[in-house]
Amino acid sequence: MHKLCSLFRQPSPVLLFCLQAAIAIGLFSLLCWVTIRHTVGEIDEHLFLKVTQIQHLPPDEIPARIAMDTSDDPENKRPYGYFSPRGEHIVGAFETLPSKVDGKPFNLIATLGHQAGDVQRHYRGVVVRLPSGGILVTARSTDGEGHFDKVLLLIAGGSLVFVLVIGMVSGTLVNAAAARRLRDVRRATQQIASGRLDHRLPLSGSGDDIDNITAVVNSMLDEVERLIRDIQGICAGIAHEVRTPMTRMRGTLETTRRRTMSVTDYEQVIDTALQQSDIVMTRFSALLRIAQIGEAAVLARKSPLNLQDVLNDVIDFYEAAAEERSLTLELLPCVPAIVNGEADLLFSAFGNLIENALKFTPPGGAITVMLHQRDGKVTVEVRDTGPGIPVAERDLVFLPFYRAKHQAGTTTTGSGIGLSLVAAIARLHNANVSIREGGPRCCVAVVFESGMHIHPAGASREEVDCKR
Template sequence: MTALTKLFRTTTFRLSLTYLALFSAAAVVAIVYLYWNTTVLLTRQLNQTIDAELTGLAEQYRAGGLDQLVRIVAERSRTPGNSLYLVADGDGKQLAGNLSAVSPQLWDSLGPVEFFYTRPAPGGVERRLAFANVFRLPGKHRLIVGRDIEDRRELARLIRTTMLWGLGVMALVGIGGGYWVSRRLLTRIDNLSATTRTIMEGDLSGRLPISGSGDELDRLAQNLNLMLGRIEQLMAGLREVSDNIAHDLKTPLNRLRNRVEEALREPYEEATYREALERTIEEADDLIKTFNALLSIARLEAGAAGDNRDKLDLAVLVSDVAELYEPVAEERGIALEAEVEAPIVIRGDRQLLGQAIANLIDNALKYGAPSAQGGNGYAPEVGVQAQMDGDTVEITVSDRGPGVPAAERERVLGRFVRLEESRSEPGSGLGLSLVAAVARLHGGVLRLEDNDPGLRVVLVLPLEGDALVNGAVTEPSTGAEPRPT
């Protein structure tokens, strides 16, 4: 397909031709309507003028006969203007008037008629169009009263010429404008297509060009770029998960296998076998938890979870989860304090939000323990807060542990990412990743901040307008007990 053929087949060029045809048709209809109304008006005025003159001449004829009619016509013929008169006898001899000669067709006509006549002009004579009424008088005399309408014919010729030239210029400008717009649009489309081909070949870092005009193509390109960024992020996450599964899950699987082999090599003892089986079951349960967490994150990332959204009081949910972890905090020697505003009603998935809050508190209890303080001089404590901030709600979980370096805060939100100082605690490195996925599913974000010392994790969720019904908060029901990951 040639470039010109491709250009002519673009929607923009076809739309330009369509609009050009419609506008041209409308212009032709308007011009024809204007010309027709003008012609009707001029014809009506012409007939009225001729009828008025005929009425006057008839009165003169009745009052003084042919002689007075000839005298009056002779006087009026000497007056400059477009009026035409002729009084002739039965042989066609002119008795009075400014029409020197008439054709046989005009002589034999009766009533209104259009005809051509000649009159002197600079450089010779000219042929002009006229309209007249022909009357037959007694004695085969003829009376012709008319008007020169050559100007009206010139007007019609001018309108036709103007319409043809106007349509020609309109077509030229329309086709040229359509060609220019289509070529400009086609260039942008070709650039978009070239980028998409690059992306389809595997380069997910490519982005669609944006001209900066803010038109619909720019808005489309921006949305597609956001989608491509999300796809690139998901693909990178998929590769990271694959690598992490290959490395991080290989170790517990090997440990499980080695434990079974070791048990088989030992002499048969029921106690030994039972212990080996119990530890194998524990390892298998940890692996199942890890795979369940991966599955949950994958479902959240794909948007396949969170369908059970309902109005719920987040303050009650945060308080319930914090109360659930109070025995764990007491056992670890950590003060757990919850401070929430009530009520905070949002629309969300109770099970997922409960699990996300549980993960945050569980992480804080693990890494805010006395053994993880590093001698910072602060008593081990974990604070849980929930408060509204404009059209959002912030759930904050803070601890006094070693915290997370600023350079690592983005990385720890990934799957299987664990800092070196956290390796001593059990876990798979999927907790914060799951919380971040829950936040994105609800249209929120997860922020990691410095608690000076320690870490402050802020889960920001949007408040929806329909969380309030007629200005009153609906009473949410209690939810299921969350499970930390």
């Protein structure tokens, strides 16, 4: 029973094909049976009509009528036979009386006539005892109908065989093509499994179901490859960032061990070691924070919020710091834009961007925050009048611990973790963060893929978008 159920849940192509062939043969047989029944019914009706016509004739006129009909039918297609009550032949092409005189139509084979070319024919006939006592045999040749049946059988059987052959050939071809593609996919999968992460599954370009699944798997592999490269970059970054303070700490401790020093000197060395270990701890905490951002609990805290409110809070928070550095910090007029998000994380992301702008913009400069919405996408831009980020480093700065080269030798502090934190928060909000062309200035844009726009009553589109 279980086997039968699984057969219906996952029918094999061969089983389906056999089922279709059986249905086709069944339908064809039904068609033949109905056609033959109809033809035979018509012949029988005609025979009984003839019997009725002759029955109603006066008994002495019957032989003359039969003789006339027989002479009108030289090929014996509608033959008669008239016999005496005792079965002696009187008139008609049938000279021998068939054995059953029951008035029921039956099939018979006979050679009528006495000429050399006369052949055996198939007939449908009936033998009836007339009220006068005489026995009437009337029949009709069925050779024409037999021929029609043969042609019908030939056409239908031929088309059936043709359809079956075409079905089998095309099924085999389709099966072979699918098997070939699956073989290619299996080979490519084995290569990927053996460590060739840059390898992708082959696409046929037909856009069918296998292609769609393959494309999804390929994009998944792209993401896996990107993640692995990110992890490699992060590992290299961690090694680099931790090695510097650890080397310093080890050097100081080694020197101290070799020299005889006062208690105050030892205290200083311990302070330096503590400072360096604090740096290591801070960097690990930052990494932990990025790791925690992807956790499900954070995802659950997301709810629709107005980005305008979040940005106003961030501007309020950093206003004093900007003033201290003689920088202007403003949010350009804009309208509410709703996204599904987590307020604290978004505050932290935009806060990081403003902290960078504050850090890298020389005194007297300006920091401008913009919020606008176009084509269903909500964009937040943080611009400053600082040195900007070189084009070649615009992707690299999002890697943990990466600091742009132009920062080397400057006095700005930082560990290079801020922008990777922003990127992680953006990913969590289905947003994309990038460094845009801002002339010599820096422009960081966070684009949320789906935003909900609230049009203030009566506001036109131009008023709604941010003035740029």
